[in-house]
Amino acid sequence: MELLREMIVTDGKVYDNNVLKVDSFLNHQIDASLMMKMAESFYEYFGKEKITKILTIEASGIAPAILVAHFFKVPMVFAKKSKPATLKNNDIYTAEVHSYTKNVTNTIVVSEKFINKEDNVLIIDDFLANGQATLGLMEIVEKAGANTVGVGILVEKSFQNGRKLLEQKNVNICSLCRIGSLENNEVKFNVADDEIKKG
Amino acid sequence: MELLREMIVTDGKVYDNNVLKVDSFLNHQIDASLMMKMAESFYEYFGKEKITKILTIEASGIAPAILVAHFFKVPMVFAKKSKPATLKNNDIYTAEVHSYTKNVTNTIVVSEKFINKEDNVLIIDDFLANGQATLGLMEIVEKAGANTVGVGILVEKSFQNGRKLLEQKNVNICSLCRIGSLENNEVKFNVADDEIKKG
Numbered sequence: 001m002e003l004l005r006e007m008i009v010t011d012g013k014v015y016d017n018n019v020l021k022v023d024s025f026l027n028h029q030i031d032a033s034l035m036m037k038m039a040e041s042f043y044e045y046f047g048k049e050k051i052t053k054i055l056t057i058e059a060s061g062i063a064p065a066i067l068v069a070h071f072f073k074v075p076m077v078f079a080k081k082s083k084p085a086t087l088k089n090n091d092i093y094t095a096e097v098h099s100y101t102k103n104v105t106n107t108i109v110v111s112e113k114f115i116n117k118e119d120n121v122l123i124i125d126d127f128l129a130n131g132q133a134t135l136g137l138m139e140i141v142e143k144a145g146a147n148t149v150g151v152g153i154l155v156e157k158s159f160q161n162g163r164k165l166l167e168q169k170n171v172n173i174c175s176l177c178r179i180g181s182l183e184n185n186e187v188k189f190n191v192a193d194d195e196i197k198k199g
Numbered sequence: 200m201e202l203l204r205e206m207i208v209t210d211g212k213v214y215d216n217n218v219l220k221v222d223s224f225l226n227h228q229i230d231a232s233l234m235m236k237m238a239e240s241f242y243e244y245f246g247k248e249k250i251t252k253i254l255t256i257e258a259s260g261i262a263p264a265i266l267v268a269h270f271f272k273v274p275m276v277f278a279k280k281s282k283p284a285t286l287k288n289n290d291i292y293t294a295e296v297h298s299y300t301k302n303v304t305n306t307i308v309v310s311e312k313f314i315n316k317e318d319n320v321l322i323i324d325d326f327l328a329n330g331q332a333t334l335g336l337m338e339i340v341e342k343a344g345a346n347t348v349g350v351g352i353l354v355e356k357s358f359q360n361g362r363k364l365l366e367q368k369n370v371n372i373c374s375l376c377r378i379g380s381l382e383n384n385e386v387k388f389n390v391a392d393d394e395i396k397k398g
């Protein structure tokens with residue numbers, strides 16, 4: 001998606017250790033207009049699928065996911081990074097998600113009420129790097145007996161392991177922007193096979 | 200807002216100690232259509248004000264806030280509940296927010312880049328109970344030298360202290376639904392003076 005690539009070049013900042021900071025438009029301050037266009041791109045890509053639910057993880061997945069849910073006219077569910085006091089252990093699906101950046105493992109939680117075996121789920125997240133969050137969400141969908149129809153990602157770091165791991169699961173992935181390298185603190189894009197031409 | 204009151208009566212659950220659970224449509228699974236209508240209501244109420252930024256706090260404020268930002272065509276900023284590794288102490292505004300429910304005090308954080316003294320800020324949050332989160336966000340706006348134009352709340356527990364504390368700050372509050380009592384595990388509404396008649 002051309003607009004997203006332009007904003008990454010103009011407003012993104014690259015730090016050592018492959019850190020790309022996009023907090024001025026994607027995950028701290030959020031450009032609502034860009035976010036709406038990105039959500040519409042996912043709707044164009046996955047619109048022919050019979051999606052019944054959008055699933056993401058707090059916090060930075062929520063903004064794109066609610067807009068995608070708006071286009072598909074289905075509910076959005078976000079996984080929580082800790083268990084709410086009002087949910088009992090019997091009432092939840094969980095998955096372990098390791099963060100390589102922070103070197104911690106969190107248990108992510110979804111109430112069993114909100115995903116059921118009839119659901120066709122589209123997973124939305126802001127970043128795909130090592131893929132651990134997305135795989136955790138797919139594990140929860142699987143535990144619910146539901147089906148993951150696809151995965152929509154705003155920014156993919158294609159030089160990390162996530163896409164490969166997701167491709168092994170035979171899931172339909174749409175990344176709006178694929179970054180091939182952040183070496184020498186410089187952004188180099190891959191043009192994605194699955195790219196939405198528009199925008 | 201009639202639709203929201205209906206959903207609270209139909210799908211909300213009241214637990215002891217004044218806990219109202221609305222996780223099937225408001226803050227775990229989210230009804231995208233309801234959320235869009237609520238955002239539009241805030242736009243109707245505050246639309247004549249010159250708003251330059253929407254401010255909320257992760258995680259459950261994000262969905263309503265991004266939709267409100269979409270209507271106002273301005274950026275949305277969400278305060279974080281912990282300091283991101285890429286932000287230094289000099290680069291942030293912070294406020295202490297005490298949660299009476301969890302009995303913990305968190306430091307909430309906004310990068311100083313994203314609120315400046317020209318900003319007219321509309322604060323959006325899902326619940327107003329004791330008002331601590333909203334007051335924390337107002338404190339951050341004040342530290343940035345900016346102006347809080349108003350506060351938009353989805354569900355107000357009018358029997359708790361929050362509204363009173365906000366009224367002392369002379370801020371324009373719009374609550375889409377005001378709950379007068381949860382006694383005997385039963386929801387009783389106040390009809391709000393500031394209510395949007397439509398919807």
